[in-house]
Structure formats: structure tokens, C-alpha cells
Amino acid sequence: EADIYQTPRYLVIGTGKKITLECSQTMGHDKMYWYQQDPGMELHLIHYSYGVNSTEKGDLSSESTVSRIRTEHFPLTLESARPSHTSQYLCASSELRVRQETQYFGPGTRLLVL
Amino acid sequence: ILNVEQSPQSLHVQEGDSTNFTCSFPSSNFYALHWYRWETAKSPEALFVMTLNGDEKKKGRISATLNTKEGYSYLYIKGSQPEDSATYLCAFQSTADSWGKLQFGAGTQVVVTP
Numbered sequence: 001e002a003d004i005y006q007t008p009r010y011l012v013i014g015t016g017k018k019i020t021l022e023c024s025q026t027m028g029h030d031k032m033y034w035y036q037q038d039p040g041m042e043l044h045l046i047h048y049s050y051g052v053n054s055t056e057k058g059d060l061s062s063e064s065t066v067s068r069i070r071t072e073h074f075p076l077t078l079e080s081a082r083p084s085h086t087s088q089y090l091c092a093s094s095e096l097r098v099r100q101e102t103q104y105f106g107p108g109t110r111l112l113v114l
Numbered sequence: 115i116l117n118v119e120q121s122p123q124s125l126h127v128q129e130g131d132s133t134n135f136t137c138s139f140p141s142s143n144f145y146a147l148h149w150y151r152w153e154t155a156k157s158p159e160a161l162f163v164m165t166l167n168g169d170e171k172k173k174g175r176i177s178a179t180l181n182t183k184e185g186y187s188y189l190y191i192k193g194s195q196p197e198d199s200a201t202y203l204c205a206f207q208s209t210a211d212s213w214g215k216l217q218f219g220a221g222t223q224v225v226v227t228p
Contacts, residue, residue, distance in 0.1 A: 004157070035218075040123070043203070043218040050213070059215070090158070100146045100165060100207070101214060105158040 003027055006091050006106035013081055014114050021076045021109045023091030030096035032074040033103065034058070034066060037088045049074060050096060081113045118206045120219035127194045127226050134190040135222040137204030141185035146207040148216060149178055149189055153200045161189075161202075194226045 003026040013019055025032070030051045035043040035058075045058030049068040063085070064078050074093075078085055090108045094101035119138045127133045139147060146165045152158040162171040167182040175192045191198050201223045205216035 040220060042118070042220045045215055048213075048215070059217075100163050102148070102160040102163060103216065104160070105150075107155070107157045 004091065004093055004104050004106040006089075006109050008109060009107060010110045010112075012112045012114065015080075015082055017081050019078050019081050019111070021089055021091075021111070023074045023076070023106055024072050025074075025091075025093040025104070025106075026072060027093060027104065028071065029093035029104070030071065031094045031101065032068065033092040033094075034064075034074070034076050035090040035092065036060060036062065037090060037108075043090060047076065081111075083113045086111060086113050118204065118217050118219040120202075120204060120222050122222060123220065124223040124225070127191075127198075127224060129194060129196060129226055129228045131194055132190065132192045133194060133224070134188050135202065135224075137187045137189070137219055139185050139187070139204070139206040139217075140208070141183060143208045143210040144182045144185075144206075145209045145214075147180055147182075147187050148205040148207065149187070150203040150205065151176075151200045152203055152221070158203060189222075191224070194224075196226050196228055199224055199226045 005024050007022045032049045034047040036046050037043045044060035046062040047066040049055045091106040092103040094103045149161040150158040164180040169180040178189045180187045201221040203221045205218045
């Protein structure tokens with residue numbers, strides 16, 4: 001089983017609050033990703049990183065921001081949560097040198113903004 | 115964003131029956147096709163990475179085939195068991211993306227009833 005962790009698993013929060021979703025992996029992977037998924041829909045890539053101090057926006061525009069100060073840690077922050085941010089957020093990681101990479105996923109965070 | 119489609123969206127299978135479902139993807143710029151299994155409340159788990167036209171992969175009772183020329187992959191479950199109940203995701207990897215990002219389908223939800 002892959003060693004990638006996300007906290008919290010579930011979060012209910014009011015509009016306007018600042019939230020940080022945590023993601024950590026112990027596999028030493030350089031590449032990390034954040035996906036957003038609404039029920040019955042595809043996983044959409046919102047952020048990715050290929051190493052420390054590198055972050056890129058994904059294919060789906062998101063108001064969230066990410067940081068990569070340590071290899072193992074890739075937190076996602078929403079400065080002011082809105083109901084439109086209600087979704088499931090999945091973190092993943094993979095090896096940099098393998099292009100046909102298998103991505104290893106965390107269990108996800110289900111976010112509900114009231 | 116590339117078009118990756120999975121059908122059907124969901125299916126119900128009796129225990130012991132076999133089933134299959136489809137992933138369609140662009141037939142140009144093919145690099146790899148990934149299959150994942152995602153059980154409720156767990157992390158998506160990699161099943162296969164397929165790269166060659168005509169490829170066939172097998173893991174226990176689950177197998178997959180690949181046709182890159184026409185842009186589809188089938189996933190088969192032989193003798194379905196309740197533990198096969200999950201959402202099965204496919205993801206397309208394009209040569210046009212040097213970073214190797216994955217484009218996911220919306221998944222096929224499989225429910226196996228005893």
C-alpha cells in the first residue's frame with residue numbers, strides 16, 4: 001500500500017474561512033499533484049509540482065494555492081472558502097524519472113463549505 | 115483538455131458473472147493508458163499501465179486490452195465477487211504533454227451483488 005496521507009478526511013466549514021488541506025508522502029517522490037473531483041465527474045488536475053519550490057497550475061482553474069517547501073509535503077490552501085469550493089480533493093505522487101508513471105493516491109478530503 | 119470517456123457509467127453484476135466495460139481516448143499522440151480501481155472511502159489503486167497496441171494485462175480475475183489505433187481499452191472482470199465492487203477509472207497519457215499529466219475518465223461504477 002502506498003504511503004501517502006491526507007488530512008482531514010472530512011471538513012465542514014463556513015464561508016469565508018481559510019482552510020489548508022494537508023498531503024504528505026513518505027516515498028521520496030518528486031512529483032506531486034492535487035486533483036478535484038465532483039460526484040460522477042472526472043478527476044481534474046488543479047495543481048502539480050515536480051520538486052521543492054516548483055508549483056504549476058493544472059488544467060482546471062482553481063482559486064486554491066499550493067506550496068512545496070519540503071519534498072514530502074504538498075499542502076493546498078483556500079484563503080476564503082466558498083460553497084463553490086465544495087468538492088473532493090485528492091493528492092497523488094509519482095517518481096520524476098519514470099514517465100509512464102503510476103500515480104499513488106491519498107484517500108482524499110471531502111470538503112463541504114456552508 | 116482531452117476527451118476520455120468511460121461507459122457505462124455504472125453497472126450491476128451478479129456474483130459469479132463476468133463483465134466488461136470500455137474506456138475511449140484520443141487515437142493520436144498516445145503514450146500510455148492507465149487503469150485504477152477506487153473502492154469507497156479508500157485511495158484509488160493502480161491496476162495497469164498499458165503502452166503497446168494489442169497489449170493485454172492481467173491481475174487475478176481482472177484483465178485489460180488496448181487498441182491504440184482506434185482509441186479504446188476494455189477492462190474485464192471474470193467471475194465477479196463482492197470485493198470487486200468499486201469505481202474503475204482509466205487515464206490517458208499523451209505524447210503531446212512532456213510532463214506526463216494524466217487525463218481521467220469519469221469512471222465506471224461496478225456493484226457486485228451476492
